[in-house]
Amino acid sequence: MKVTISQRHVYHKVATIEIEIDREVYEKYLIDNKGYHYLDDYLLEHEEIWSEQIDNATDKSELSFGSGCYENGFNQAEADAETRYDCEETNDGGHL
Numbered sequence: 367m368k369v370t371i372s373q374r375h376v377y378h379k380v381a382t383i384e385i386e387i388d389r390e391v392y393e394k395y396l397i398d399n400k401g402y403h404y405l406d407d408y409l410l411e412h413e414e415i416w417s418e419q420i421d422n423a424t425d426k427s428e429l430s431f432g433s434g435c436y437e438n439g440f441n442q443a444e445a446d447a448e449t450r451y452d453c454e455e456t457n458d459g460g461h462l
Contacts, residue, residue: 378434381423385416405458409451420449 387408395408409416435443439459442448452459 375431376433377429377431379424379427379429380434380438380440381420381427383416383419383423385419387415405453405456406451406460406462410462 392405392408396403399407403411433443434440439450439452440448442461449462450460451462
């Protein structure tokens with residue numbers, strides 16, 4: 367009699383970087399967009415200032431057992447990957 371047993375283990379990586387955004391450039395961005403755009407919009411429109419750094423940090427980060435959901439603001443259990451931002455200075459944060 368042949369029996370097949372399968373088991374799935376979930377691991378995740380979390381990487382964190384800090385970037386510096388020139389306040390004057392960001393404020394001009396807000397003025398140019400008449401206040402309809404915010405920090406998340408700025409970060410998404412300027413991925414070149416952070417995307418390679420976060421990819422490199424992710425490559426170097428260690429695997430941890432579990433999904434990583436519900437830790438450090440991550441809460442999208444159905445997503446394969448999740449990116450968020452937090453800024454103490456503007457008291458802003460959320461998902462990208």
